[in-house]
Amino acid sequence: MIEAEIFRALADPTRRAVFERLAAGEMSVSELRTGMTVSQPAVSQHLAVLRGAGLVVERRAGRNAFYRADPQGLAPLLSWIERYRTFWPERIERLKAVLKDMDL
Amino acid sequence: MIEAEIFRALADPTRRAVFERLAAGEMSVSELRTGMTVSQPAVSQHLAVLRGAGLVVERRAGRNAFYRADPQGLAPLLSWIERYRTFWPERIERLKAVLKDMDL
DNA sequence: GTTCTCTATTCGTTCTATGATATATACGAC
């Protein structure tokens, strides 16, 4: 039930903001902190949750930790949504084939 | 920021279970309650949250309330995911055209 | 080695969400 962790991770506005910033490009924790109102420990905690959900990946470089959004991390979310395709209007059916072809 | 409410609504396991059962077909609150461990008031509260997020719709019939999953309710979630398509591997790029064509 | 910087973890507090019990409302049967 990885989608459970993904939903929980993205339910918090601060974490969504972190994820959105990391989607724009890799960033160190210090960079990430600038422009955010929360403290550095709070940022680290949110990063740990996002990492646990597979939404971000960490790259260590000396005493710096660089984070970036993992594109594959959202795949389980797409799969979960796709489970309800049969109840969707017909024109959304086309999404099925595309997703299946991508073996998400 | 409707996706905020959607993420929050689906973050709870009980609410996801409710949504999944309602995706299988329309159901009264009483029917929904059978097979669930939580009390009837709890079910009503979860339905109110799901309704607020636009994920389920209500149909009144006398003293009964029938609920069903609203397919369009998940559309903002797809749109949100689609915002990060440019950071995805190239082969996922095809999703863009499909989603755009659906004017979600 | 010491010191400074960067990040993670621990701890305590506050806030929010969940759930149950109790109560209220709405409707149909009578």
Add this chain to the structure above:
DNA sequence: GTCGTATATATCATAGAACGAATAGAGAAC
């Protein structure tokens, strides 16, 4: 109208999450 059923709301207790402050650890510079 009363009674019974179906659903919603109110109130409260508890559990969990978020946050900041303080601390710990890891690594570079010296």
